Amino acid sequence: MKKSLILVLVATTWFSGSAYASCAEKITISEASQTIDDTIAATTACEAEKAKTARPWIQLGTLYFQDKQNEKAIQQFEIALKKEPGLPLAYMNLCAAHSELKQQDEAIAACKKGLESIKKGAASKSGWEAKLEYNLAFAYFRKAAFASDTSDRSAEPHFKRVQELAPQIAQTYFFLGYYREYLDQKIDEARALYKKGCDLGDPQACGALEKIASAPAVAPAQPKKIASGFITGDEKKLKEQLINAYVKKGLAKPDAEKTINQIYESLSALDRNQRMESLKSMLDAMK
DSSP, X not given: OOOOSSSSOOOOOOOOOOOOOTTGGGOOTTXXXXXXXXXXXXXXXXXXXXXXXXXXXXXXXXXXXHTTOHHHHHHHHHHHHHHSTTXXXXXXXXXXXXXXXXXXXXXXXXXXXXXXXXXXXXXXXTTHHHHHHHHHHHHHHHHHHHTTOTXXXXXXXXXXXXXXXXXXXXXXXXXXXXIIIIXXXXXXXXXXXXXXXHHTTOHHHHHHHHHTTTXXXXXXXOOSOOTTSSOSHHHHHHHHHHHHHHHHXXXXXXXHHHHHHHHHHHTTTXXXXXXXXXXXXXXXXXX
């Protein structure tokens, strides 16, 4: 995933995992000689546990998720939920796997169900609420990114909730700082949030902090458009590819051109590399 600071896919760490020991004790996924197939074979050998709990299905789904086989991961997490309805770990992982497949609505629904199971008392909170809220927030953030909707702040209240529940989660401060810097132009507040995230060890927050270290407390008004349009040949080529992608989805070419011009205007405050990353992410999301 590429790093950028304007509603694109920024590097992040999903909360996912198996959280179980017994089946996992038989499986060593860190050994260099062991392939994903070896590990999966070992996991599926836990027949006795499969019949009783969600444990091996969570373990197997996590392995598929780590191997970027997200469709298979989803299948395992859904089986786990049949074994143990309301299991927050399964919902948390299901949310992450759906989001990796760009299925943000499904991801959002999974996290919400996990949070609902906690509220109903079907599962102990014990840290799950903050992790589910974080995955939910990031799924909302990605949904806005794929839609190129820079005004969508659906993720923000969930990142704030994470901050309340688990202030030690460093990435939260990067995203909250993003909203302060780019949507509110409150540079001092953004700087403080980035510093907190950096102090907690988030490299993205450190990078953002370094970038705005000497910025004025109040950001200058962002330009409405870049007079020269798509400045480079590469950007012009990306513009044409994006227009064609919209046309293939059924949008009339004049409307597609208007949409892309509006998107590019929203990126006008970024430097060339950030614009390119944003445009490439959009194009990848439409394939």
